[in-house]
């Protein structure tokens with residue numbers, strides 16, 4: 137379905153981003169990977185994608201909390217691929233603390249990566265998409281883009297910002313063939329959430345699996361984690377012709393979290 141398309145997935149060395157990059161490649165898209173991690177492991181993943189799916193896969197190391205580096209990253213990716221048709225703004229970090237104790241540098245880092253990088257990446261990618269009259273921008277927001285939780289001021293503010301930015305991007309491009317939507321996952325068991333599970337286990341003196349169950353029962357009525365593969369399926373759907381008229385909206389995969 138996506139043969140010949142060029143996709144850039146930020147934060148795709150791990151978790152949700154990696155699953156999305158692999159699924160886009162499985163559907164025929166050439167991909168650019170980005171994110172931090174062990175160089176040999178990243179190279180292995182890149183080569184695996186090329187061999188498994190018979191597409192081109194590139195890795196571009198860029199710290200997307202830096203605005204200039206983010207714009208340069210998109211330009212480098214466009215040159216490597218020969219264009220940008222699909223941009224998945226996925227890279228994100230988390231930190232939890234009450235507002236009055238929230239370290240300023242953690243606030244700045246979360247806003248820079250989880251919100252501002254979406255703006256800079258979108259700004260740099262749009263001209264490529266507008267020129268060709270087709271494009272897909274998929275922002276990985278969160279259930280926290282729609283509702284709040286305590287101790288996540290920066291994350292909730294950034295993700296609500298991403299949902300707002302998604303709507304503006306959609307409106308400004310409504311007649312251009314470029315759509316922009318946000319996927320809002322509930323709990324997904326990636327390294328980002330594993331840290332929160334471990335912190336809860338330590339706080340309550342219970343084992344990690346008991347803490348994982350508690351985390352789910354507090355927020356996610358299905359009592360099951362969303363999988364990266366399910367989110368990747370949603371991203372591929374948003375790239376399909378069926379989603380041509382879907383723009384400026386949010387797609388929740390959250391086990392019922394935001395239904396109550």
Ligand code: NAD
Pocket residue numbers: 146147148149150151152153170171172173198199200201226227228229249250276277278279320321322323324325326327328329
């Ligand atoms: P993860 O920690 O597994 O992956 C994060 C990715 O971002 C990694 O590839 C990492 O190297 C990269 N990254 C971190 N800092 C970066 C930087 N400065 N520049 C470039 N890349 C950077 O986390 P994940 O759970 O897969 O999260 C992916 C996205 O999904 C995030 O935006 C997160 O907020 C969102 N999300 C996650 C969950 C969840 O439950 N895991 C729920 C809702 C939304």
